[in-house]
Amino acid sequence: MTKKQKKMLYRICAAFVLFLLLFAGEHLGLAEAITHGAVWFFLYLIPYLVIGYDIIFKAARNIRNGQVFDENFLMMVATFGAFGVQEYSEAVAVMLFYQVGELFQSYAVGRSRQSISDMMDICPEYANIEQDGALVQVDPDDVEVGSVIVVKPGERIPLDGVVTEGESLIDTAALTGESVPRRASVGDAVISGCVNGSGTLRVRTTKEFDDSTVAKILELVENASNKKAKVENFITRFARYYTPVVTIGAVILAIVPPLFFGGAWREWIETACTFLVISCPCALVISVPLGFFGGIGAASRLGVLVKGSNYLEAVAEMTTIVFDKTGTLTKGEFKVTEILPKQCSREELLELAAHGEGYSNHPIAASIREAYKKAPDLSRVTDAAEKAGHGILVKVDGKDVLLGNEKLMQAEQIAYEPCESAGTVVYVAQDGVFAGSIVIADTVKDGAKEALAAMKRVGVKKTVMLTGDRLAAADHVAAELGIDEVHAELLPGDKVSRVETLLGAQQGKEKLAFVGDGINDAPVLTRADIGFAMGSMGSDAAIEAADIVLMDDDVRKIAAVVRIARRTLAIVKQNIVFALGVKILILILSTFHIVGMWGGVFADVGVAVLAILNSMRALKTK
Amino acid sequence: MKKKFKMQDLDCANCAAKMEDAIRHIEGVTDATVSFMTQKLTIEADEERFDEIMKEVVSVCAKVEPDCKILM
Numbered sequence: 001m002t003k004k005q006k007k008m009l010y011r012i013c014a015a016f017v018l019f020l021l022l023f024a025g026e027h028l029g030l031a032e033a034i035t036h037g038a039v040w041f042f043l044y045l046i047p048y049l050v051i052g053y054d055i056i057f058k059a060a061r062n063i064r065n066g067q068v069f070d071e072n073f074l075m076m077v078a079t080f081g082a083f084g085v086q087e088y089s090e091a092v093a094v095m096l097f098y099q100v101g102e103l104f105q106s107y108a109v110g111r112s113r114q115s116i117s118d119m120m121d122i123c124p125e126y127a128n129i130e131q132d133g134a135l136v137q138v139d140p141d142d143v144e145v146g147s148v149i150v151v152k153p154g155e156r157i158p159l160d161g162v163v164t165e166g167e168s169l170i171d172t173a174a175l176t177g178e179s180v181p182r183r184a185s186v187g188d189a190v191i192s193g194c195v196n197g198s199g200t201l202r203v204r205t206t207k208e209f210d211d212s213t214v215a216k217i218l219e220l221v222e223n224a225s226n227k228k229a230k231v232e233n234f235i236t237r238f239a240r241y242y243t244p245v246v247t248i249g250a251v252i253l254a255i256v257p258p259l260f261f262g263g264a265w266r267e268w269i270e271t272a273c274t275f276l277v278i279s280c281p282c283a284l285v286i287s288v289p290l291g292f293f294g295g296i297g298a299a300s301r302l303g304v305l306v307k308g309s310n311y312l313e314a315v316a317e318m319t320t321i322v323f324d325k326t327g328t329l330t331k332g333e334f335k336v337t338e339i340l341p342k343q344c345s346r347e348e349l350l351e352l353a354a355h356g357e358g359y360s361n362h363p364i365a366a367s368i369r370e371a372y373k374k375a376p377d378l379s380r381v382t383d384a385a386e387k388a389g390h391g392i393l394v395k396v397d398g399k400d401v402l403l404g405n406e407k408l409m410q411a412e413q414i415a416y417e418p419c420e421s422a423g424t425v426v427y428v429a430q431d432g433v434f435a436g437s438i439v440i441a442d443t444v445k446d447g448a449k450e451a452l453a454a455m456k457r458v459g460v461k462k463t464v465m466l467t468g469d470r471l472a473a474a475d476h477v478a479a480e481l482g483i484d485e486v487h488a489e490l491l492p493g494d495k496v497s498r499v500e501t502l503l504g505a506q507q508g509k510e511k512l513a514f515v516g517d518g519i520n521d522a523p524v525l526t527r528a529d530i531g532f533a534m535g536s537m538g539s540d541a542a543i544e545a546a547d548i549v550l551m552d553d554d555v556r557k558i559a560a561v562v563r564i565a566r567r568t569l570a571i572v573k574q575n576i577v578f579a580l581g582v583k584i585l586i587l588i589l590s591t592f593h594i595v596g597m598w599g600g601v602f603a604d605v606g607v608a609v610l611a612i613l614n615s616m617r618a619l620k621t622k
Numbered sequence: 623m624k625k626k627f628k629m630q631d632l633d634c635a636n637c638a639a640k641m642e643d644a645i646r647h648i649e650g651v652t653d654a655t656v657s658f659m660t661q662k663l664t665i666e667a668d669e670e671r672f673d674e675i676m677k678e679v680v681s682v683c684a685k686v687e688p689d690c691k692i693l694m
Contacts, residue, residue: 004631058688065685071634106633113659223664236639286635286658293659 001107008103012096015051019092022047026089044088052079052095071280074247081254081273082597085266094277094597101605108612109286123218124158124192140192140209151201160191160212161203168199175217176303176535176552193217216543220305224296227308228289231572235288239281246587250275253591267593274590277600278583287575287611294618295568303551304561305535311547314530315565319510321460321558322499323483324524325467327517328534328555330442330477334363336371338421338439349436353428356394356401359384364424367440387411391426402429409434422476441473447556449481454559458566464502466495495524503528515555532558568618575611582607623669628693629661637687644682650675663692 001009022043052075059072067073075098082091126137128150135150140158143149148164151157157170169181172194181197184190190203193214209215228236254272257263292309299306306312326332341349354372357365358381369376384394390411391404402412409416409427416434419425423441427434452463464485467474474488487498503512514521514528522545525531533546534553543549550557586603589595632638638658645654650668657664667675680692 061688065688067640067686070637109658113661239636239639280636282634282636285639289635289657289659 002110005103005107005110008099011051012099012103015047015092015096015099018047018050019089019096022092023089040088041083041086044083044092048079048083048092048095051092051099052076055095055099071282074243074276074279078273078276078597078600081269081276085269087270087597090597094601097598097601098277098605101601101609105282105286105605105608105612108609108616109290123214124156127158128152128155140212143205143209145205145208147205149203149205151196151203153196153198153200155196157190157192157194157196157201157203158214159203159205159209160189160207161205163188163190163201164204165202166199168201169197171195171197172552173303175213217305220307220543220549224306224308227310229292229309229313229572231313231569231576232288232292232309235281235284235576239285242281242284243279246275246279249587250279270596271590271593274595274597274600275587277597278586278590278603280604283579283583283604283608283611284576286608287579287615288572290612290615291568291572291575291618294571294615294620295564297619298564298568299548299561302557302560302564303554304557305543305549305551306561307547307549311530312565312568314511315513315548315562316569317509317511318513318530318562319460320462320464320502320506320512321455322464322466322502322512322514322524322528323555324495324514324516324521325465325469325474325477326442328445328515329448329465329481330444332442332517334367334424334440335443336367336438337423337441337443339371339436340419340439341436342417342434344435349428349438352396352401352430352435353403353426353438355381355396356392356403356428359394360386360392364426364440368426368438396430399431403427420472422470422472441476442469444477444480445555447554451555451558452481452483454556455562458559458562460562466490466498468492492520495521496527499524499527513558515558517553564618571614571618575614578614579607579611623672624664624666625672627663627665629656629663630691630693632656632658632661632687632690634658634687637690640686641683641690644686645679648675648678648682651679654679 026040055072056076059070059076062070062073075095079091079095082088082094124140127140127143128135129138129143129147130136130150143159149159149161153168163184163186165186167183167185170184170190171181174195175191175193184201189206190201191214192212250272253275254269257268258265289309292312295312296306296309299312323329336350339346339350344352350368350372354369355376357368358376358378380397382395382398384392386392387404387408390408391402394401394403402408402414403426405425405427406416406418409429412429412432414427414429414432414434416427416429417437419427419437419439421439423439426438426440428436428438455463462485463483464487465474465478465483466487468490469488471488474486477483478486490498499512499514506512511529513530513532514524515532516525517534525533525545525547530548531546532548532550533543535543535549535551548561583603586595586599590599635658638656642654642656645651645656645663645665650671651665653666655664665679676694683690683692
């Protein structure tokens with residue numbers, strides 16, 4: 001509790017004791033002893049002032065500033081009204097109850113704010129710099145690019161950089177939600193915000209603090225609550241009309257029935273006071289952003305950064321997801337997927353190909369050598385020549401070897417067997433005889449299939465894949481993952497127009513998301529309703545262009561985000577319906593004199609507190 | 623120019639909304655948000671008149687909730 005809250009607590013206790021004494025006295029016979037009403041008025045005024053002096057003070061000050069319809073003013077008028085109709089104990093009790101509710105509300109909001117910021121507690125406080133042989137702690141802001149900082153075990157890495165000395169395991173959980181630590185040794189890039197594990201590292205910084213990953217993420221999360229969801233804007237606008245309308249209703253109720261229909265003044269003024277107590281819109285205004293804040297917090301705990309409440313709202317209505325293939329669904333690394341020998345064994349074919357490609361630095365050569373696992377013995381390789389657009393002509397162990405595409409086989413008049421597999425095919429011939437073929441293809445990411453199935457389960461209707469790759473390769477991946485629609489052989493510009501066509505096909509509130517690695521597809525990310533980007537651990541372009549960033553590039557998280565978004569939206573809607581429902585109910589009941597001011601106070605602060613507690617559930621979504 | 627300020631004792635969500643609205647109506651302010659959750663004011667305004675605008679911001683906020691201070 002803050003100092004201010006503690007002070008309030010003491011005031012509440014004092015006023016409560018005084019009130020109890022008076023109340024007991026009034027009902028235990030003192031009422032007969034003191035018959036003069038004015039005495040009771042002054043007696044009850046004591047606890048009233050103890051508990052409510054600040055309200056009256058604030059109300060007066062705000063009226064001077066032209067802020068008429070604020071809650072202080074409304075509470076003051078309501079309780080004055082109660083005094084006016086000689087309901088002294090009720091006036092004090094209402095003020096007391098109101099202050100208790102306010103205190104609890106401020107405490108609950110403070111707590112929830114704290115629990116969210118604790119979760120985002122990734123900000124490094126200092127950096128260690130070596131000066132004259134001793135370690136000095138400095139503000140990360142003051143460290144220049146290119147300085148060497150020392151990160152001790154257990155410390156948070158303060159700035160992005162490259163390891164120059166040492167080896168350690170790094171815990172990236174705060175940024176990515178990934179619990180398995182990463183190994184970092186000399187030459188590896190490390191990013192700020194991660195916690196260093198076991199070893200001391202020396203890191204040469206590559207960015208200033210303001211540009212570092214941790215600063216960017218913190219800024220994102222803080223700004224997230226600035227981008228408001230539609231419901232949020234609706235409630236703010238609603239609140240602007242709600243209070244004046246209810247207040248005018250109160251005035252009408254206080255005057256019209258007694259004046260024209262012979263109602264009792266006392267009764268109707270009390271109803272009007274109840275209206276005034278209910279007219280504060282705080283429960284609504286507070287619980288909506290709090291719910292979204294919790295939802296964004298829950299997502300960031302999973303390593304997913306949502307840049308605004310509006311995007312969370314959109315995710316809940318997402319029905320179509322468009323994927324970029326390379327880097328998103330596939331790893332973007334080419335690997336040997338098939339070895340199809342004609343006469344020899346698979347190992348012999350691979351050995352031959354790996355040696356034949358021994359001198360080449362083409363990516364395909366690299367993947368063949370990688371599949372071979374051993375370093376090729378280059379002394380066996382002679383007379384290597386590259387034929388552009390065809391392949392390689394080389395001598396391995398003195399024998400002529402050809403490695404290349406169909407064109408090479410045709411040009412050299414080799415009787416080869418065409419291979420229909422998806423991917424890039426390397427045909428191998430030895431001494432003019434076809435030896436077999438090797439297929440190289442991009443591999444599907446771990447968990448991509450699972451991710452797509454999970455998305456379908458949470459209600460995504462259509463999955464689409466866009467790629468610049470050949471149709472055969474694209475179809476192969478789509479079939480493996482179970483994707484509904486494939487558009488292959490696209491140029492970068494085609495992707496935007498494809499997404500626009502898909503956007504046009506959306507109905508009503510349905511939303512379309514695009515998932516990409518953020519490198520070439522910034523325009524598409526912006527064009528889609530929601531742009532998901534792979535954070536790739538600190539790729540600025542991706543973080544900038546997207547609406548939602550998957551920090552560890554794991555597409556499985558998308559389904560989880562949908563779940564969080566749905567739950568958050570549900571909680572927010574519950575709050576709105578509940579708060580409005582109770583308020584309207586109490587308004588109606590008090591019009592018929594069924595509930596008094598007590599009910600009004602419940603409809604105001606009681607509802608606010610319940611709505612806040614409900615909002616906190618959004619943070620706990622797994 | 624875009625700048626961020628911390629706010630102290632911003633106690634009511636509705637007041638935050640009112641302040642935001644009032645700040646946006648100040649001449650020279652392109653955009654403003656008062657976040658009740660983070661207790662922060664983000665303001666985008668004319669660079670040349672920034673100090674002048676901030677004075678006005680402080681005074682409109684004081685009108686809405688005099689207890690709340692903008693830490694500069």
